[in-house]
Amino acid sequence: MPALAELPVSRVHRVGEKRAEALATLGIETVLDLVTHYPRRYIDRTRQASLAELQPGDEAVVLATVQASSTRRTRQGRALVEVDVDDGSGRLRVGFFNQSWRARQLPVGTEAMFFGKVDLYRGRRRMTNPVVDLVGNRTGRIVPVYPTSERSGVGGWEFGEWIDEALRRAGELLDPVPPQVRSRLGLMGRTEAFRAIHAPQSFDERDRARHRLAFDELLRLQLQVVRRRIALERDARGLRHVVDPPPERALVARFLAALPFSLTDAQRRAVEQIDADLAGPLPMHRLLQGDVGSGKTVVALAALLTAVQGGHQGALMAPTEVLAEQHYLSVQRLLGDLTVPDPGRLSGTRPLELALLTSRTPGAERARLQQGLQRGEVDVVVGTHALITEDVLFSSLGVVVIDEQHRFGVEQRAALRAKGRQGGGADPDLLVMTATPIPRTAAMVVFGDLDVTELDELPPGRAPVSTHWARTAEDEQGAFERIRAEVASGRRAYVVCPLVEGSERVQAASATAERERLAHGALGGLRLGLLHGQLKAADKEAVMAAFRAGDVDVLVATTVIEVGVDVPEATVMVVEDAQHFGIAQLHQLRGRVGRSDLPSWCYLVSDADSPEAVRRLQALESSTDGFELAEVDLELRGEGTILGVRQKGRSDLKLASLRRGDRSLVEAARTVAEELLGEDPTLHGVPGLAEEVDLLVGEEDAAFLAKS
Known part of the structure; x- marks a missing residue:
């Protein structure tokens, strides 16, 4: 394959300069x-609808040959191309409005697939503006249809001819997957797989070819992931943490004992797994993922306190600064009045020092914090990227x-390692938290160099949230009536403002206007608070304190409430223009209610009718399982959104899927990668495998695999 990547596509016959330029618009520059x-x-030529059996109202795919073609203008001045097609069983007229180029695409004698709805016009069956795929002169029972674009001017049928020639002239391709692996996994050879994916003799052969080539894509990714992990372990400077200290230093035990609730079994397992990592010789690289409300913060805090003890x-x-501020307030509440040993104090202890550091931190306060971090006087710091700037030095980052x-890059991880190594220190142990779950298969690829811990259990006493898609004005009125009824019963509610394009300032202005609208309309007479990203930290805390205390009935907010806000008395959420939010974000927002044993409701207000928005809102209406919703999200949005923004995309997954169907293939690729690198x-x-990985998943292109 590396050899094919060095050959320009113009080496294929009938791909001249103009055709090569057209192919370049589709991202095709080399023979590979x-x-x-x-x-x-x-x-499948044997499974198309015949023209003779088509009835008005039928939506069908037909394979037919153009018998006649004409172009004219309608009375309204629109261009109309009409072609009569025949499949041997009958005839059909096909019309294209304002698509003059169809006359050039469909001359008499052209065989093509037409997909559309049949209607009657002046007593004659007709299809209007159907989808068209050109078949060309391919005579096999199974005809491949290639992705193309009108802009490129390349016909789908041309690909078959070019690819057939390229594979024929390339001869036997080097197969870098060892024979014993192919045999064990039942994989066909690579040369055969390329032929069969483009010109299969049967659908079973096509499926086996896809299976083999998808495995290759996943193996390359997993080899890069495992190779990176081996390199990290080879270069690591580990720090063995004290996970079972004497009573006077047992900070974690005192923290857990002081919590007003018991840990779930899943949280206990997570703490045990993390303890085992922290006590080991290599730095921890662990992903902690769990559903909304599963208690990730407590588990993470136990890990941080293990370092402190x-x-x-x-x-x-x-x-973001907003998330950092919310975490700081949440951690502050959880820590309470926890103390740490300090021989320099008369009492022998001092309060645990928690600090917040973001770009909003005033200069004098920042200087004091930096000094405290460098001297070891600050035990736990919460912050943003400001933590990894050059002027922030730690005494001993554990x-x-x-x-x-997924919002952090590989450079940030390197910077954090450097922070730990300052003054001859060790690599800090790393725990990564996802706000909402990502599918397990995707986690194996995206977070492949991390061990995974899942919190698959919610704390007891949580009532499931009843979710309703409010499609009409009456539904929306019902949602606000629910708020009024709950407030009358002493509960509280959130209204999440529409997602507005633009800066935080624009969002804030939109939220302010929405609060005024509601105060003089649907929620008139209730006490409405306002929360958005432009408020100062002290003002945000004042609003939240009033909401928690019940001095505010309804909190009108932007997505700043997405995480870290925990008010058990809040039982209703209304999300306006819900179609603008993604599944994960809506699920995260919904997690702000249902945080007690009280019945809770979430109303998704939207009149959207696009297929994707409908599927998204229906999924949220029918499921409160974050792992299940993550799978739906992946199916709707595709792999790209999980893999992130990539470098020049040769290595994008073209056949392999991170969806449920390829889970076993991902796992098989991981096993083979570990075996091959373990031995060599x-x-x-x-031969050829390392070169292929470097070509198709080069170091730069693979950076997304190590964002942790």
Whole structure:
């Protein structure tokens, strides 16, 4: 494959300069790009609807040949191309409005697939503006249909001819997957797989070809992940934490004992797994994921306090200032009046020192904090990227927790390691938290160099949230009536403002206007508070304190309430223009209610009718399981949103899927990657494989795999 990547696509006959330029608009510049431009679907010639049996109102795919073609203008001045097509059983007229180029695309004698709805016009059956796929001169029973674009001017049928020639002239392709692995997994050879994906003799052969080539894509990704992990472990400077200290230093035990609730079994298992990592010789690299409300913060805080009880420091890093401030307030409440040993004090102890550091921290306060961190006087710091700037030095950074990890890059992780190594120290242990679950299969790829801990259990006494999609004005009125009824019963509610494009200032203005609208309308007479990202930290806390105390009935807010806000008395949430939010964000927002044994409701206000919005809102209406919703989200949005923004996309997953169907393939690729690198860390004994990984998943392109 590396050899094919060096050949320009113009080496294929009939791909001249103009055709090469057209292909470049589709991202096809080399012969490798061409042969990995896979069909988007396949046509079974024996399974198409016959024209003779089509009835008005039928939606169908027909395979037919153009018998006649004409172009004219309608009375309204629109261009109309009409072609008569025949499949041997009958005829059909196909019309295209304002698509003059169809006359050039569909000359007499052209065989094509037409997909559309049949109607009657002047007593004659007709299809209007159907989807068209050109078949060309391919005579096999199964016809591949290739992705193309009108802008490129490349016909889908041309790909079949070009790819057939390229594979024929390339001859036998080097197969870097060892024969014993292919045999064990039942994989067909690579040369056969490329032929069968483009020109299958049967659908079973096509499926086996896809299975083999998808495995190759996943194996390359997993080899890079495992290789990176081996390198990290080889270069690591570990720190063995004290997880079972004498009573006077047992900070974690005192913290857990003081909590006003008991840990769930899942939380206990998570703490045990993390303790085992912290006590070990290698730095921890662990992903902690759980559903909304599953108690990730408590588990993360136990890890940070393990560092403190051993004389080190802990850092919790969030992607935004708003999230950092919310974490700080949440951690502050959980820590209470926890103390740490201090021989310099008469009492022998001092309060545990918690600090917040963001770009909003005033200069004098920042200087004091930096001094405290460098001297070891600050035990736990919560912050944003400000924590990894050059002027922030730690006395001994022991554990780092990163929240919303996918927003951080590989450079940030390197910077955090450097913070730990200052003054001859060790690599800090790393715990990554996701705000909402991501599918398990995707986690194996995206977070492949992390061990995974899942909190799959919610605290007892939580009532499930009843979710309703409010489609009409009457439904929306019902939602606000629910708020009034709950407030009358002493409960509280949230109204989440529509997501507005633009800066935090624009969001704040929108939220302010919405509060005024509600105060003089649907929620008139109730005490309405306002929370948005532009408020100063003290003002935010004052609003939240009033809401918690019951001095505010309804909190009108932007998505700043997405995480970290815990008010058990809040039982209703109304999300306005819900179609603008993603599944994960809506699920996260919904997690702000249902935090007690009181019945709770979430209303998603939206009149959207696009298929994706409908599927998204229906999924939230029918499920409160974050793992299940993560799978739906992946199916709707595709792998790209999870893999993140990539470098030039040769290595994008073209056949493999991170959806449920390929889970076993991901796991098989991981196992093979670990076996191959375990026996031969350089892959020198596997001809071509290392070169292929470097070509298709190069270091830069693989950075997304190590964002932790």
